[in-house]
Structure formats: structure tokens, C-alpha cells
Amino acid sequence: MEVALSWIDYLIMMIYFAFVLGIGWFLRKYMKDANAFLEAGRSIPAWVAGLAFISTNLGALEVMGMSGSGLKYGMLTTHFYWIGAIPAMLFLALFMMPFYYGSKARSVPEFLKLRYDEKTRGLNAILFAVMTILASGISMYALAILMEKILGWDFNVSLWISALIVLGYTYLGGLSSAIYNEVLQFFIIVIGLLPLVFLGLQDVGGWSGLKESLVPIAESQGYAADALQSTWKYTGQATANPLGVEWYGILFGLGFVLSFGYWCTNFLIVQRAFAAESKVAARKVPLIGAIPKMLVPFLIIVPGVIAIVLLNDPGKNFILPVDEAGTPIYDYTIIMLLKQYLPAGVLGLGITALLASFMSGMAGNVSAFNTVWTYDIYQSYFRGATDNREADEKHYLTVGRITTICAVLLSIAAAYIASKFGNIMDFLQTIFAMINAPLFAVIFLGMFWKRTTGHGAFWGLLMGFVIALLHHGLTSPEGSTTLVKGGWIATIHTYPVEMAQNFWTAIIAFSASTLITVGLTLLTKKKKTDDQLRGLVYSLTPHEVDTDMPWHKRPMSMALLVIAILLVLSIIFW
Amino acid sequence: MVDIRIPIGLMFSIVGLLVTVFGIFTASDSAMYEKSLGFNVNLVMGLIMLVFGAVMLFFAFRKSKQRKEDIENSI
Numbered sequence: 001m002e003v004a005l006s007w008i009d010y011l012i013m014m015i016y017f018a019f020v021l022g023i024g025w026f027l028r029k030y031m032k033d034a035n036a037f038l039e040a041g042r043s044i045p046a047w048v049a050g051l052a053f054i055s056t057n058l059g060a061l062e063v064m065g066m067s068g069s070g071l072k073y074g075m076l077t078t079h080f081y082w083i084g085a086i087p088a089m090l091f092l093a094l095f096m097m098p099f100y101y102g103s104k105a106r107s108v109p110e111f112l113k114l115r116y117d118e119k120t121r122g123l124n125a126i127l128f129a130v131m132t133i134l135a136s137g138i139s140m141y142a143l144a145i146l147m148e149k150i151l152g153w154d155f156n157v158s159l160w161i162s163a164l165i166v167l168g169y170t171y172l173g174g175l176s177s178a179i180y181n182e183v184l185q186f187f188i189i190v191i192g193l194l195p196l197v198f199l200g201l202q203d204v205g206g207w208s209g210l211k212e213s214l215v216p217i218a219e220s221q222g223y224a225a226d227a228l229q230s231t232w233k234y235t236g237q238a239t240a241n242p243l244g245v246e247w248y249g250i251l252f253g254l255g256f257v258l259s260f261g262y263w264c265t266n267f268l269i270v271q272r273a274f275a276a277e278s279k280v281a282a283r284k285v286p287l288i289g290a291i292p293k294m295l296v297p298f299l300i301i302v303p304g305v306i307a308i309v310l311l312n313d314p315g316k317n318f319i320l321p322v323d324e325a326g327t328p329i330y331d332y333t334i335i336m337l338l339k340q341y342l343p344a345g346v347l348g349l350g351i352t353a354l355l356a357s358f359m360s361g362m363a364g365n366v367s368a369f370n371t372v373w374t375y376d377i378y379q380s381y382f383r384g385a386t387d388n389r390e391a392d393e394k395h396y397l398t399v400g401r402i403t404t405i406c407a408v409l410l411s412i413a414a415a416y417i418a419s420k421f422g423n424i425m426d427f428l429q430t431i432f433a434m435i436n437a438p439l440f441a442v443i444f445l446g447m448f449w450k451r452t453t454g455h456g457a458f459w460g461l462l463m464g465f466v467i468a469l470l471h472h473g474l475t476s477p478e479g480s481t482t483l484v485k486g487g488w489i490a491t492i493h494t495y496p497v498e499m500a501q502n503f504w505t506a507i508i509a510f511s512a513s514t515l516i517t518v519g520l521t522l523l524t525k526k527k528k529t530d531d532q533l534r535g536l537v538y539s540l541t542p543h544e545v546d547t548d549m550p551w552h553k554r555p556m557s558m559a560l561l562v563i564a565i566l567l568v569l570s571i572i573f574w
Numbered sequence: 575m576v577d578i579r580i581p582i583g584l585m586f587s588i589v590g591l592l593v594t595v596f597g598i599f600t601a602s603d604s605a606m607y608e609k610s611l612g613f614n615v616n617l618v619m620g621l622i623m624l625v626f627g628a629v630m631l632f633f634a635f636r637k638s639k640q641r642k643e644d645i646e647n648s649i
Contacts, residue, residue: 008592008593008596011592012589012592012593015585015588015589015592016585016589019581019584019585022581023576023578023581026576026581027576048578180576180578180581183578183582184578184581184582184585187582187586187626191586191619191622191623191626194619194622195610195615195618195619199610199611199613199615202611202613203611340609341609341610341611342609342610342615343600343606343607343609343610343615343616344596344600344606345593345596345597345600345615345616345619345620346593346610346615346616346619349589349593349619
């Protein structure tokens with residue numbers, strides 16, 4: 001199963017390592033205060049932040065998981081990229097960014113503090129900090145185990161080296177270094193995976209050959225002939241498509257609750273827009289990111305779909321490793337494809353692309369954790385700001401630097417825990433992901449209803465989380481054998497697939513949180529005056545008018561372009 | 575602060591050159607390229623990276639030249 005790499009593959013990897021560390025080294029002299037280190041001095045051009053926005057999201061788990069999903073569900077996986085990301089990104093850009101950026105908040109928790117109160121910020125900051133470390137630990141573990149199984153690298157060595165490189169460049173150059181490197185990493189991911197798509201399609205007879213080959217496979221699985229190559233066509237009934245979810249589940253679960261929760265409130269992602277050089281640039285960041293986001297499926301999902309054909313054709317000699325229980329490890333799809341098609345040279349480039357995707361995700365986690373820890377936890381609860389702004393900036397810069405080291409060490413610890421108790425880590429991550437949907441409800445109500453109170457928000461956030469937890473504890477997906485997947489209290493409802501359970505957990509958490517926030521708001525007194533809420537709430541803030549810009553530079557025109565591309569893609573791949 | 579196009583351009587130029595040369599030297603090795611269906615992917619990807627790197631550098635230098643001229647004009 002192992003692939004031997006040759007000298008040239010290692011050389012390419014070394015050149016890449018030298019450049020990422022070099023960027024950090026070059027930026028170190030600009031890191032004079034906390035603002036530069038933790039907020040990139042709010043000086044990043046829109047196109048750089050826009051690509052970084054997508055690159056952070058394109059972590060190792062995303063690349064491995066989504067090509068695996070391509071193999072499992074076929075073209076339906078594109079829902080995670082099109083309906084499941086684009087509308088949320090447009091909403092963030094057009095409606096939320098003006099408040100986030102205009103409020104001068106340095107993080108999402110700090111926005112909650114400005115809009116609501118300290119306790120809401122504290123709750124969110126702590127949950128976010130834990131979630132971030134878990135996420136970076138789990139992806140580090142996934143990468144190291146992949147490298148061990150497929151390339152024969154020592155688990156400990158690849159874990160420590162990849163973590164220390166990320167530490168190196170984020171320690172030297174802070175958020176700026178993370179962002180600039182994410183742009184470099186984005187291009188490496190694209191170029192490294194490009195030959196795979198080309199050769200894969202060539203092998204199965206092009207796009208039309210791929211579609212023809214999928215027909216007998218879809219039929220043998222009991223679906224309509226073109227079920228694996230359609231996106232919306234068979235979503236009338238959950239059982240008619242491999243995803244196992246109906247169109248309204250996809251539309252509301254994925255397209256609304258899950259994606260708005262993720263793209264509009266996850267500080268890991270929106271921090272890239274916070275770092276933009278101006279308010280207009282900040283509004284453009286998600287729009288610029290949306291265009292590559294729509295095209296990424298061709299790079300990582302299409303190879304997964306090609307793998308369906310390879311796996312069903314013994315003549316192709318394509319093997320997917322299986323676990324102890326004999327089920328294929330879908331996450332290994334992309335690396336097995338690299339192994340299948342790429343000779344020395346481009347193989348090194350492909351492996352470098354995987355390493356780059358891991359680093360972009362992990363650096364995103366580390367830089368977001370830094371800002372939240374330093375400003376929302378340390379500054380609020382341990383050492384507040386003083387009158388001496390200059391000394392403060394120096395102090396928080398030091399704290400930010402130490403936090404970087406701690407964040408990486410904690411992630412490494414989390415990776416080792418994941419290697420010993422993988423189930424527990426998966427479980428914790430599932431649980432902490434439940435914070436997103438209630439958070440979106442609370443921020444949305446805060447931005448668009450000036451009456452919303454701090455008490456309402458706090459309890460909405462907390463209870464939304466608790467109710468999501470209860471729902472997960474009381475339901476389980478069909479055929480699940482472990483309590484990690486749910487039903488750890490009792491199983492009162494069984495979902496046909498895990499995906500459906502995830503969607504419904506999010507929908508219920510969002511609804512519960514909305515109801516509780518609205519209910520408590522009506523029962524409690526509004527403490528913030530209209531004056532304090534200016535710039536934070538839609539009705540109290542002057543609306544953005546872009547008439548001074550030429551029409552093709554306005555965010556609205558870009559948003560329309562994105563919608564047009566989304567529609568065309570949805571129709572072509574209907 | 576820094577024009578990210580410079581490191582991107584440099585890196586892809588270097589890796590592109592390396593992979594192109596490797597592609598030229600291994601061109602006769604048909605066993606090696608059996609995997610990639612007979613295509614010399616190293617040569618193709620190497621050239622793509624070289625062009626991409628050069629384009630990035632071109633835009634970066636054009637911008638820095640423009641900036642210098644702006645400064646000179648203002649003096």
C-alpha cells in the first residue's frame with residue numbers, strides 16, 4: 001500500500017517549507033504591536049483576504065472528506081459548496097460585514113460584547129477556544145495517520161514537523177503571515193491537484209465517459225440511472241438519492257442553518273474579512289472568495305466521483321484501504337488517487353498540496369484562537385487595558401506570541417488524545433460544532449432587531465446548545481453501532497442517514513435558540529441605548545451607499561455575478 | 575507591507591523550472607509515465623507553473639515600478 005517518494009518529491013516539499021517559513025521571517029519586522037500581530041493591522045487587500053478566506057476553509061479534513069464524499073454520494077456532494085456555502089457568503093458580505101467591520105470589534109465574541117454583554121461574549125469565547133483546539137488537533141492527527149499509512153512516515157515525526165512549521169510562521173508573522181501563506185497554499189492546492197482531475201477524466205473517457213460509466217453503478221445501488229451525476233434532480237424523495245435527504249432538508253438544513261451558522265459566525269473564517277484594509281474591502285472578501293469556492297468541487301469532488309468508476313472496474317487496479325470492520329476509508333480517496341496517477345515529481349506536488357491544505361486550516365485555527373484568547377479571555381478576565389496604550393500593545397503582543405506557542409502545543413496534545421481515544425474526540429467535535437447554529441440565531445437577531453437583549457442572547461445561545469445536545473442524545477442514525485453518533489441518552493427517533501441527523505440537529509438548535517432569545521427579550525428590559533447600538537444594528541446604522549464607485553466595482557454587482565454563476569452551475573449539473 | 579505575488583511568483587518559478595527539467599530528463603522513461611496514461615505530466619505541469627510564476631512576478635514588478643514612478647512624480 002505504501003508509496004515510495006523520490007528525491008524530487010522531497011525537494012519540492014522542502015522548497016515549499018522554505019517559502020512558508022520565509023514569508024513569516026520576512027513579516028516578523030512588521031510585528032511591532034498586538035494590532036499588527038493579532039489583526040494584521042487591518043491592512044490586507046481584498047483579493048488576498050478573499051483567497052485566504054477560502055483557503056482557511058480548505059483544510060486537510062475538508063479536502064480529504066469532500067473527495068471521500070464525492071466517492072460516497074457522487075455529484076450531490078456539490079451541495080456543500082454551492083447551496084451550502086454561496087448564499088451564506090453573500091449574506092455575510094452584503095448584510096453582516098458592514099456591522100462586523102464597522103463595529104471595530106476585533107473578534108466575533110467581542111462583537112457579542114459590544115452588542116449584548118460580557119456574559120454572552122464569555123460563553124462564546126470559551127466554547128470557540130475549545131472548538132478551535134479540537135479542530136486543529138483532529139486534523140493534525142488525520143494528516144499524520146495518513147502520512148504514516150500511505151507514505152510510511154513516522155507518525156510522531158510528521159505530526160511534530162507539520163505543527164512546528166505552522167508554529168514557526170505564525171509565531172514570526174502572526175495573522176498576516178497566516179493570511180499571506182494561505183494565498184500561497186491556495187495556489188499550491190489548485191496546481192497540485194490539477195493533474196489528478198485531468199488524468200482521472202482522461203482515464204474514464206472524459207466527462208461523457210464518466211457519466212456513462214456511472215449509470216450501471218447507480219442502477220446497481222438501486223437509484224435512477226443518472227442519480228450519481230445529478231444534484232437536485234432526485235431530491236424529491238430522500239430514498240431516491242445517495243445523500244438520503246430531501247430537497248427541503250438540503251435547502252434549510254444545509255443551505256440555511258448549517259451554512260449560515262458556519263460562514264457568517266465562525267471567527268476562523270470571518271477573521272480574514274476582519275483583517276481587510278477597509279470596509280468596502282471587507283464586504284468584498286466573501287464575494288471574492290465565493291468565486292473560487294464554486295470551482296473547488298471540480299478539483300476535489302470530481303476526483304471522488306471518478307474514483308466511484310475506478311473502484312467498480314477491477315481492470316483499473318484502484319484500491320481503497322479498509323478499516324478493521326471492512327468498510328472503506330473514504331477519507332483516503334484523494335491520496336489513493338494521487339498514488340494511482342502521479343509519477344515522481346508531480347506526486348511530490350500533490351503531497352505538498354495536501355500538506356498545504358493542512359497548514360492553511362491549522363494556521364487559521366491558531367490565529368483565530370490567538371485573537372480570541374488574548375482579547376476576549378485574557379484581556380477581559382486577567383489583565384484589562386490600561387491608560388497606557390503603547391505599553392498595552394507591547395504587553396498583548398507578548399501574550400499573543402506566547403498564546404501561539406500554547407495553541408500549537410495544545411493542538412498537538414489534542415492530536416495525541418485523538419490517536420488514543422478517537423471516538424471521544426469525534427464526539428467532542430460533533431458537540432462543539434453545535435454551537436454554530438444558535439450563534440447565528442443570536443447574532444442575526446442582534447443585527448436586525450434592536451430590541452434583542454443580552455439576557456435573551458445569553459440564554460438563547462446556551463439553551464440552543466443544550467437542546468442540540470439533547471437532540472443528539474435522543475436520536476441516532478440508522479444502523480449506528482456507537483454512542484458517538486447519538487442516542488447516548490435513549491433513542492426515541494432514528495434517522496435514515498447521519499447527514500439527516502446533522503441537518504435536523506442544526507435546524508432544531510437554531511429554532512430553539514431563536515424562540516428562546518425572542519421570548520426572553522420580550523420579558524427583559526433593554527439595557528443598551530440606541531446610541532450605544534449605532535453601527536451594530538441595521539435600523540440604527542446609515543445604510544451603505546456605493547454610488548461613488550463605478551458600478552462594476554460595487555459589492556452588489558459582484559454579488560449578482562456570483563448568483564449568476566451559481567444558477568448556471570446548478571442548471572448544468574441539475 | 576509585502577506583495578504576496580513576489581513569493582508566490584518566485585516559488586512557482588523555481589518549482590516550475592525544477593519540474594520542467596525533471597520532465598525533460600525523464601521524457602524517455604515510458605515505464606515511469608505509464609501511471610499517468612503516457613502523458614509527461616511533469617513537463618506539462620512544470621511549464622504551467624513557470625508561466626504562472628512569471629505572470630505573478632510580472633504583475634508584482636509592474637506595480638512596484640508604478641509606485642516608484644508615482645513617488646518620483648510627486649517630488
